[in-house]
Amino acid sequence: MTTVSPRLGALARHHPWVVFCCRRAVRLTVSLCVVVTASFAMIRLVPGDPVRAALGVDAPPDLVAAKRRQLGLDHGLPEQYRQYLRQLAHGDLGVSLVTGEPVADLVRARLPATLLLAVLAFACVLVVALPGGLLAALWTRGGRRPRSELAFTATTAVLAGTPDFVLAAGLTAGLAVALRLFPVAGDIGPQSYVLPVLALAVAPTAVLLRIVRVETLKVLATDQLRAARAKRLPARTLWLRHVAPHTLTASLTLAGNLLPALIAGTVLVEKVFAWPGIGSAMAQSVAAQDYAVVEASVLVLGSAVLVVNFLVDLALALLDPRSVIRRT
Amino acid sequence: MVLSSLSPSASRAAPGRTRASRPGWASPMGVITLAMLGSLAVLAVAGALSWGRAADRPDPSAVLRGPTADHLLGTDHLGRDLLARLLSATWLSLLPAVAATLLGAAAGITLGALTAVVGGRARRLLGALINLLLAFPALLVAMFFAALFGAGAGGAVGALAVACAPGFARITQTLAAQVAGTDFMAAARVLGLRRHRLLLRHVLPHIAEPLMLSTTVAAGSALVALSGLSFLGLGVQPPSYDWGLLLSQGLDRVYTEPLPAVAPGIAIVYAAVAFQLLGEVLAGAAGRRTRPHPEEEPGARPARAGRPASADHVLEVEDLRVVLPTTDGVIRPVRGVTLALRRGEMVGLVGESGSGKSLTALALADLLPDGARATWATHRFLGADAESSSRKERRGRLATGMAMIFQNPASAFNPSLRIGTQMTEAVRAHRGTPRAEAVEQALVQLRRVALPGGRRLLRSRPFQLSGGQRQRVAIAAASMMRPDLVIADEPTTALDVTVQRQIMELLRRVRRDDATAILFISHDIALVADACDRVLVMYGGTVVENLPARELAVGARHPYTRMLVASVPDLAADRDRPLPTIEGGPPDPFGAAPGCAFHDRCPHRLDRCAVESPVLSPLGPGHEVACWGPLPSAPRPGRNETEEAEK
Numbered sequence: 001m002t003t004v005s006p007r008l009g010a011l012a013r014h015h016p017w018v019v020f021c022c023r024r025a026v027r028l029t030v031s032l033c034v035v036v037t038a039s040f041a042m043i044r045l046v047p048g049d050p051v052r053a054a055l056g057v058d059a060p061p062d063l064v065a066a067k068r069r070q071l072g073l074d075h076g077l078p079e080q081y082r083q084y085l086r087q088l089a090h091g092d093l094g095v096s097l098v099t100g101e102p103v104a105d106l107v108r109a110r111l112p113a114t115l116l117l118a119v120l121a122f123a124c125v126l127v128v129a130l131p132g133g134l135l136a137a138l139w140t141r142g143g144r145r146p147r148s149e150l151a152f153t154a155t156t157a158v159l160a161g162t163p164d165f166v167l168a169a170g171l172t173a174g175l176a177v178a179l180r181l182f183p184v185a186g187d188i189g190p191q192s193y194v195l196p197v198l199a200l201a202v203a204p205t206a207v208l209l210r211i212v213r214v215e216t217l218k219v220l221a222t223d224q225l226r227a228a229r230a231k232r233l234p235a236r237t238l239w240l241r242h243v244a245p246h247t248l249t250a251s252l253t254l255a256g257n258l259l260p261a262l263i264a265g266t267v268l269v270e271k272v273f274a275w276p277g278i279g280s281a282m283a284q285s286v287a288a289q290d291y292a293v294v295e296a297s298v299l300v301l302g303s304a305v306l307v308v309n310f311l312v313d314l315a316l317a318l319l320d321p322r323s324v325i326r327r328t
Numbered sequence: 329m330v331l332s333s334l335s336p337s338a339s340r341a342a343p344g345r346t347r348a349s350r351p352g353w354a355s356p357m358g359v360i361t362l363a364m365l366g367s368l369a370v371l372a373v374a375g376a377l378s379w380g381r382a383a384d385r386p387d388p389s390a391v392l393r394g395p396t397a398d399h400l401l402g403t404d405h406l407g408r409d410l411l412a413r414l415l416s417a418t419w420l421s422l423l424p425a426v427a428a429t430l431l432g433a434a435a436g437i438t439l440g441a442l443t444a445v446v447g448g449r450a451r452r453l454l455g456a457l458i459n460l461l462l463a464f465p466a467l468l469v470a471m472f473f474a475a476l477f478g479a480g481a482g483g484a485v486g487a488l489a490v491a492c493a494p495g496f497a498r499i500t501q502t503l504a505a506q507v508a509g510t511d512f513m514a515a516a517r518v519l520g521l522r523r524h525r526l527l528l529r530h531v532l533p534h535i536a537e538p539l540m541l542s543t544t545v546a547a548g549s550a551l552v553a554l555s556g557l558s559f560l561g562l563g564v565q566p567p568s569y570d571w572g573l574l575l576s577q578g579l580d581r582v583y584t585e586p587l588p589a590v591a592p593g594i595a596i597v598y599a600a601v602a603f604q605l606l607g608e609v610l611a612g613a614a615g616r617r618t619r620p621h622p623e624e625e626p627g628a629r630p631a632r633a634g635r636p637a638s639a640d641h642v643l644e645v646e647d648l649r650v651v652l653p654t655t656d657g658v659i660r661p662v663r664g665v666t667l668a669l670r671r672g673e674m675v676g677l678v679g680e681s682g683s684g685k686s687l688t689a690l691a692l693a694d695l696l697p698d699g700a701r702a703t704w705a706t707h708r709f710l711g712a713d714a715e716s717s718s719r720k721e722r723r724g725r726l727a728t729g730m731a732m733i734f735q736n737p738a739s740a741f742n743p744s745l746r747i748g749t750q751m752t753e754a755v756r757a758h759r760g761t762p763r764a765e766a767v768e769q770a771l772v773q774l775r776r777v778a779l780p781g782g783r784r785l786l787r788s789r790p791f792q793l794s795g796g797q798r799q800r801v802a803i804a805a806a807s808m809m810r811p812d813l814v815i816a817d818e819p820t821t822a823l824d825v826t827v828q829r830q831i832m833e834l835l836r837r838v839r840r841d842d843a844t845a846i847l848f849i850s851h852d853i854a855l856v857a858d859a860c861d862r863v864l865v866m867y868g869g870t871v872v873e874n875l876p877a878r879e880l881a882v883g884a885r886h887p888y889t890r891m892l893v894a895s896v897p898d899l900a901a902d903r904d905r906p907l908p909t910i911e912g913g914p915p916d917p918f919g920a921a922p923g924c925a926f927h928d929r930c931p932h933r934l935d936r937c938a939v940e941s942p943v944l945s946p947l948g949p950g951h952e953v954a955c956w957g958p959l960p961s962a963p964r965p966g967r968n969e970t971e972e973a974e975k
Contacts, residue, residue: 142698
């Protein structure tokens with residue numbers, strides 16, 4: 001983004017970190033406002049009467065009216081928005097249209113399971129893809145071993161193209177039902193994490209493998225690497241000291257972009273494995289047309305994504321201050 | 329992949345395309361892609377017609393059956409044949425995906441292209457808006473809007489279009505920004521073209537190709553996302569069905585019967601991969617224009633001209649050739665270079681850009697870029713033949729005996745490593761010098777190149793130094809090993825003139841102190857004449873003249889050398905007369921034409937020059953020339969010029 005005024009420009013030169021953090025904080029705030037507003041708007045914008053839809057067509061009219069009053073849907077929109085924000089500030093996410101339980105309790109009970117799933121999956125992605133992509137580049141650099149390269153490209157293309165929920169279904173059918181290696185559904189101990197994490201991690205891993213390989217090949221083509229090669233260092237030193245660090249920075253930037261999508265992907269995967277997380281709660285409430293829970297899930301997942309984005313940006317800025325801050 | 333690739337920007341970053349994996353239509357991958365797409369198209373059209381009725385026919389007597397001969401995939405809870413349902417669901421799975429992609433692409437491209445033609449403030453606002461929208465994963469946005477629009481195929485298509493629009497907007501914005509910066513856009517703006525005309529006539533046509541590519545990739549992701557929405561119950565609603573819904577229904581009974589869940593999954597992956605392959609093939613076809621030909625050329629390898637090894641020589645090379653495959657065929661940048669360097673000798677290698685100087689240097693150092701191949705008749709370094717020693721021995725000899733200094737000191741260092749590490753790593757790796765001792769040696773070398781700062785400098789990183797300082801560090805690092813030969817590839821070209829002089833002085837000192845031979849590569853003939861003992865003049869990939877530097881000004885016998893010398897201005901030059909230049913352009917790098925490479929620019933050419941290429945042959949003591957009609961030595965009055973040049 002270009003600098004708006006000369007004064008801001010001067011500030012950016014002298015205190016790049018301050019300007020960088022401020023910009024990111026402003027962006028985060030604006031995005032959070034969008035999420036909150038979208039979540040507020042959802043139940044008010046859905047076609048038809050969400051309350052009646054949730055309670056069923058044969059619900060008595062006075063029950064529907066009472067529910068509407070309880071949700072504050074009988075006030076004007078500005079008043080509703082104010083009330084919504086007030087409740088949100090107190091951690092009150094409303095009550096479920098179907099069960100009548102506070103949504104905040106549901107979120108509190110289920111969010112950790114989702115986050116754990118996402119974090120584990122992301123860790124798997126990094127652990128496999130970073131060294132794997134580097135090795136793939138080492139193995140196929142400069143047109144060496146074209147067959148291996150073709151195999152790598154084809155395999156990662158198919159894996160990257162496999163949707164997580166399809167993979168989840170396949171894994172359930174193959175490893176859980178047919179071979180009985182892992183539990184089919186639910187969270188009943190460490191072994192039940194294997195399949196959901198695998199389903200979530202495979203596609204991003206394939207994507208990141210390709211990215212890391214390409215980034216490594218780019219590094220290999222640089223002048224500074226030619227200069228390093230002129231020293232004829234042992235292969236290990238050359239790769240670990242001169243190639244890997246550069247590859248890592250570029251790859252981590254792109255890996256950070258995969259994380260929000262991975263969080264969103266938990267919704268589908270959790271549904272397959274009946275995982276007690278926020279995603280499956282969302283999937284169930286979509287089916288039950290329980291919009292109070294859906295909007296809370298959107299709010300929680302959306303905010304989680306934004307906060308993760310923010311943290312990834314900060315981490316990258318710490319890792320490679322010059323390039324990131326210059327771009328702010 | 330449903331998560332990341334819904335936004336085209338993510339998927340564009342994803343495919344790791346390199347030369348070898350870039351397929352065209354005729355490649356096996358292209359054929360496979362066409363076959364997969366064709367089968368999908370046929371199924372989409374014929375599926376509903378041929379199997380539609382069977383798919384909707386309930387059979388109460390065969391409810392929830394497993395796979396049998398009649399029902400290959402089994403039946404559902406109403407006894408309907410699942411295979412028929414799977415096949416006839418093709419069009420309802422593909423069509424909405426394509427529609428959603430096109431809608432999203434239209435909206436996103438419009439939004440992104442607007443950024444190229446609106447004013448500064450509006451552009452910033454649009455950019456911020458796109459950034460904001462991109463912060464959310466497309467799948468989440470799609471789920472939100474699908475819930476908002478109401479469950480159903482129409483709502484899902486709209487939601488998906490909204491979700492993938494920001495990705496398209498970002499790509500278009502990036503591409504359009506590149507177009508907006510071009511000269512013809514500036515010209516069009518000066519001409520006062522209206523904005524929508526600018527957009528339609530000048531911006532969009534230039535970015536159409538990459539946009540089509542992203543649309544293809546996005547269509548595959550949209551298919552997957554739509555299936556995901558249906559799977560969640562937000563997409564196609566019963567009694568209608570698509571693959572996502574079939575998968576969802578199959579999953580309910582996966583405990584007893586895995587096939588009804590797996591088969592729709594395979595269908596989804598099949599279609600997604602088909603679209604992705606299409607993207608790769610399209611990209612390959614687009615990249616074809618810039619792709620090097622892989623064809624190999626049998627390197628001409630003339631018989632060995634067995635000169636005996638000389639103990640005095642550090643490096644001897646005969647008939648060195650380099651071939652380099654490129655877009656338009658194989659080029660031969662180096663076509664038979666013969667040179668020898670004695671211990672402690674400083675030899676200049678001069679020639680215009682593209683004459684093959686740098687590739688000669690890289691071939692000598694065994695650092696050619698991937699794809700380039702070198703051949704030679706003799707290649708002897710420190711008395712050992714390249715052929716007669718193992719690769720490991722050769723590497724070891726090059727590691728301790730040869731050092732390189734590169735043209736651009738800004739890119740010759742690893743930006744993230746400390747100077748100290750980069751100076752000491754070679755000597756620690758090859759000599760096994762302990763760290764402390766290596767640091768002491770580095771300090772000595774830094775003092776020698778007159779760099780103050782000592783240990784503080786060793787702790788700094790390359791970007792904290794100026795260009796001149798970095799080149800001094802490069803020289804200090806090169807001398808760490810006390811090599812027998814330093815190859816300096818235009819080490820002063822990127823520096824200003826005063827620094828240039830200091831660097832030359834340092835190189836001379838390295839040679840004097842350590843008896844290191846230096847191959848000094850430059851296009852600056854005056855600098856070379858000034859600094860070197862001997863000059864090799866390169867033209868069209870061969871050495872055309874080899875002569876003592878002091879004879880350069882008056883003793884050059886090759887017409888090209890003569891013209892090169894004449895084109896250097898000196899203080900005595902008549903300012904009213906234009907400087908002499910060499911007519912014509914450099915030789916065709918592909919040409920395998922017989923004859924002297926210089927003959928079409930040569931004012932003294934003979935008939936023989938066009939048919940037979942001259943070889944480097946001795947003309948006098950320490951003087952060789954490759955020319956059929958070497959010019960006579962210049963008349964003595966040129967003596968003043970000699971002195972001028974020597975200064």
